[in-house]
Amino acid sequence: MALGSLNRRHFLAALTAGGLWPTGVVSAATQSPRVLRRWTSGNSTLVPLALVNGQILFGGDRTLGRIDPEKASPVWNVPHQLSSDAVYRPRVAGQSVIAGGQHELGAWQFKDGRRRWLHQANIQVGTPFVTPERTYVGDGHELLALDNRSGAIDWRFAGTPDTLASYAPAVAGDTVFFGPGNGLLYALNTADGALKWQLDDSREWQYIRQMYVSGKVLVAGTYTELLYGIAVDSGKILWKFKAGNFINSHHVAGDAAYLWSPTGWIYAIDVATGKVRWRHQTTRYGNHAANWGPMMAELVTFEGKLYGLDMNQVLHVLALEDGRELLRIPFAHDLRPSVSPLKNSRAVMASESGEVQLVQW
Numbered sequence: 001m002a003l004g005s006l007n008r009r010h011f012l013a014a015l016t017a018g019g020l021w022p023t024g025v026v027s028a029a030t031q032s033p034r035v036l037r038r039w040t041s042g043n044s045t046l047v048p049l050a051l052v053n054g055q056i057l058f059g060g061d062r063t064l065g066r067i068d069p070e071k072a073s074p075v076w077n078v079p080h081q082l083s084s085d086a087v088y089r090p091r092v093a094g095q096s097v098i099a100g101g102q103h104e105l106g107a108w109q110f111k112d113g114r115r116r117w118l119h120q121a122n123i124q125v126g127t128p129f130v131t132p133e134r135t136y137v138g139d140g141h142e143l144l145a146l147d148n149r150s151g152a153i154d155w156r157f158a159g160t161p162d163t164l165a166s167y168a169p170a171v172a173g174d175t176v177f178f179g180p181g182n183g184l185l186y187a188l189n190t191a192d193g194a195l196k197w198q199l200d201d202s203r204e205w206q207y208i209r210q211m212y213v214s215g216k217v218l219v220a221g222t223y224t225e226l227l228y229g230i231a232v233d234s235g236k237i238l239w240k241f242k243a244g245n246f247i248n249s250h251h252v253a254g255d256a257a258y259l260w261s262p263t264g265w266i267y268a269i270d271v272a273t274g275k276v277r278w279r280h281q282t283t284r285y286g287n288h289a290a291n292w293g294p295m296m297a298e299l300v301t302f303e304g305k306l307y308g309l310d311m312n313q314v315l316h317v318l319a320l321e322d323g324r325e326l327l328r329i330p331f332a333h334d335l336r337p338s339v340s341p342l343k344n345s346r347a348v349m350a351s352e353s354g355e356v357q358l359v360q361w
Contacts, residue, residue, distance in 0.1 A: 028325035037358040039067055039074055046350040048089045048338035056340060056348050058356055059086035059099050064108060069348060069358050076113035093130040093148045100125055105137055107151060117151030127168035136176050138165025143178050145193060155193040159186065170211035172232055177218055179208030187235060199235040212252035214271045219257045221250045227259060229274050239274025253301040260295040260308065268323060278323035292316065297337035309339045329361050
């Protein structure tokens with residue numbers, strides 16, 4: 001059928017099917033949340049929450065704790081006794097919770113919160129990446145591999161004398177990927193830190209802010225407007241996606257990467273090809289009434305849906321397959337940029353007052 005013979009309804013449908021028209025033109029339904037349960041954390045500021053095996057881990061300026069969403073009181077809540085605020089989302093490694101701030105990184109028993117070990121920073125602790133055996137973390141100009149049982153340093157990679165390794169590495173199989181901020185990406189052997197390969201794309205990036213592995217592809221978000229797909233075995237750049245502005249964070253689930261761009265779109269990117277599967281418009285400049293707030297919270301996927309919390313305290317729920325906005329959930333109080341979805345239309349959220357809340361809509 002020629003384009004000139006299409007009526008308006010068919011024309012709009014054709015644009016949408018071809019990916020040329022933004023999804024989400026029609027406003028989604030709105031539901032009001034109610035708070036089912038509240039937990040006092042003992043912190044005035046909370047880091048993003050972690051959801052692990054149905055348990056919520058929290059940390060902040062004073063304490064570290066674990067919550068069972070089905071129980072009225074925290075399973076445990078202990079003073080972390082760090083010399084500064086906990087600033088990294090807690091991670092779980094076997095029977096340990098790994099958490100810390102810029103001066104120390106430590107391990108606490110998952111069962112009862114008893115501290116197992118504490119690593120004192122030589123210069124400054126970066127964001128950690130944990131596996132069942134080791135925690136990989138930048139400390140100043142080095143990448144360290146810490147034994148999760150003792151905190152001992154198994155090996156160190158000292159290839160970055162002019163940079164501070166602040167962002168998290170990533171691990172896939174027997175390779176740890178490390179982008180410390182000198183314009184290089186290193187692939188190291190997890191057993192001993194030996195260099196496998198390195199990639200120099202310093203003309204395009206400095207820091208690599210986030211890395212995830214999906215199959216044979218490393219998806220790397222850089223401190224520019226570029227998202228990369230990189231072959232994990234060789235370091236070959238498979239694709240680059242230009243988001244149009246600074247990428248705050250991205251999320252990888254299955255064979256797709258999801259990100260919000262300050263140009264006003266949420267994108268779903270095919271990990272294998274770098275092609276846009278769909279995009280959803282969040283901001284129409286010049287038409288502020290319908291706009292979302294900026295999104296500082298990481299996008300989260302759960303049971304076929306994508307969750308995004310904006311800075312206007314509205315939780316947006318999108319369909320993973322096509323980006324349709326299914327639901328909007330406005331909150332009446334300020335939240336930290338963190339959402340942990342649960343079954344039965346529930347989620348655990350963190351408030352600006354240091355309270356952890358179980359909500360339902």
